[in-house]
Amino acid sequence: MRMYLVDSFTDHAFAGNPAGVVLLDAPAEEAWMQSVAAELKHSETAFVVTTGEGAKPLRWFTPVAEVALCGHATLATAHVLGGDQVFSTKSGELRCTADGGWVRMDFPADRSEPIEIDPAAALPGVTVEHVAKGKFDLLVVAGNAAQVRELRPDLDAIRALDVRGLTVTAPGDRDGIDFVSRFFAPAKGVDEDPVTGSAHCTLAPYWAGRLGRDELVGEQASPRGGVVRVHLNGDRVTLSGQAVTVFSGELHA
Incomplete structure (x- = not known):
């Protein structure tokens, strides 16, 4: 093969x-x-x-x-x-x-819904502004991009959550980047995923609603890093x- x-x-x-x-x-x-x-x-x-x-x-x-x-x-x-x-x-x-x-x-869009849960213990140094849950993952909006970039999460605390993984996101801090994110899924054997396409199925509807635009560019700010262009079209995401x-x-x- x-x-x-x-x-x-x-x-x-x-x-x-x-x-x-x-x-x-x-x-x-x-x-x-x-x-x-x-x-x-x-x-x-x-x-x-x-x-x-x-x-x-x-x-x-x-x-x-x-x-x-x-x-x-x-x-x-x-x-x-x-x-x-x-x-x-x-x-x-x-x-x-x-x-x-x-x-x-x-891909199918995954619109998240607000959820009553406090993930602060898993995300030291992050000002939690919004928490929601999509089909697979928890979505946490941080106070700014620096908090996302500098985050050192408590992976054991994330592992204990009843979700596939956790996405932390914030508005972009560089030209041409609308939002930044990082994704952690230790329960699935992936402490940090370098660039997560499926997480952008949730990120796209959230940021399209917040920024008022259907075409956006996301940067996943992991150590390897990567760029994902997203286009929200109803219940689908390109x-x-x-x-x-x-x-x-x-x-x-």
Whole structure:
């Protein structure tokens, strides 16, 4: 089987979010896919069946669990396969379109709702201005971008929350950046995800409502960093990013 390592949401290697991509001729056993993802140790590894007609079956695994939606590994898969792609996933049909060196991904919007919970203990140094919950994650709005960039979270406290992960966000502090964010999912084996496409399905509706614009640019301010363009269109979000193939080879196990 062919296997690739792709850095997503970046235009150069060793930045953005690395994802494994494994090309399959037929559906694989779940336990085997989980073992491969654990071996590779990326925040997500994508497994896509490339044979047959119609939408290509696509699944994503962290080192410890399968997830229902993943943006950067979808971007990596579309980058490897090239051209326009349609994937069949646990979050429905996802369409990807090549666009001049970028990949545009049509994802479901995840509108968050305010929730009565105090995450301050998990986020030392953060002035919590708003807390909401989407389908998968907790969304916390911080007082400013510096608090997001300098955050050293309590991962044990985040792990105890009944969510996939926690997104911390604030208004942008640089030209061309509308908002910044970071994402933590220690319960899923990902202490900090470098760039999280699926989190932007929640970030896009929030910031579109707050800023009054449907087209925005987000910076995920992790140590590797990355940029995600978002376009809110009703109950869908277009996520756009670039990707770079770092490694390709054969998987023998």
